[in-house]
Amino acid sequence: MDNWDEFLAPYKQAVEELKVKLRGIRKQFAIEDDRSPIEFVTGRVKPVPSILDKMNAKKIPMERIHCDMQDIAGLRMMCQFVDDIKNVVEILRKRNDFKIIEEKDYISHKKPSGYRSYHMVVEYPVQTIHGEKKLLAEIQIRTLAMNFWATIEHSLNYKYNGDFPEEIQTRLQRAAEAAFRLDEEMSLIREEIQEAQLFFTKKKE
Ligand code: 0O2
DSSP states (O other): OHHHHHHHHHHHHHHHHHHHHHHHHHHHHHHHHOSOOOOOOEEEEHHHHHHHHHHHHHHHGGHHHHHTTTSOOOOOOOESHHHHHHHHHHHHHHHHHSSEEEEEEETTTTOOOOOOEEEEEEEEEEEEEEEEEEEEEEEEEEEEHHHHHHHHHHHHHHHTTTTTOOHHHHHHHHHHHHHHHHHHHHTHHHHHHHHHHHHHHHOOO
């Protein structure tokens, strides 16, 4: 690739636009005095070394990168409770500013690593000076506990290149189970938590 900046520019634009749009959902709930199923939204463009690593690992040629690498533009939506995830998915399915290409439910079917998250691959149209460019973006929807585990596992993955020592592997599996139980426990006291949060928000106003 001669010019990564030029190649990644529309992806950067897509991430910036989608961050504003997805954060807008949270704002709409606030305006309507309703509790948002979204806690916060982040976004990033995949760094060039990670793109190159993935091209290498998955044998993706440069000319297929725009269709075979679906997460160059990546968005993450964090929720407090597991049940919030399906509400967010429903909200995203109703939108008409992007087209859903694929959904991957790693919550009902967690990955062997212990990874849990809901992924949506969308085709998003970016307006450029040369006209419209449709590109793929991946939206990951997960709870705070799922995000905590995935973030830690991801950094360890970088350190050990996926080849974890046995002890770390065991601890990561246990941590994944603990994150799962945390989500379950929080779901059980969900109503209590929500009442307290509503009380706290009203008190601040
Ligand atoms: P980065 O650094 O986040 O960009 P594959 O990579 O083959 O498992 P595929 O087909 O590329 O999967 O898509 P999938 O399954 O939607 O996974 C893409 C992204 O999901 C990954 O991007 C991670 O962000 C996240 N993910 C998937 N599996 C795991 C996992 O076991 N642990 C963690 N921590 N994250 C995971 P990248 O390119 O791997 O990384």
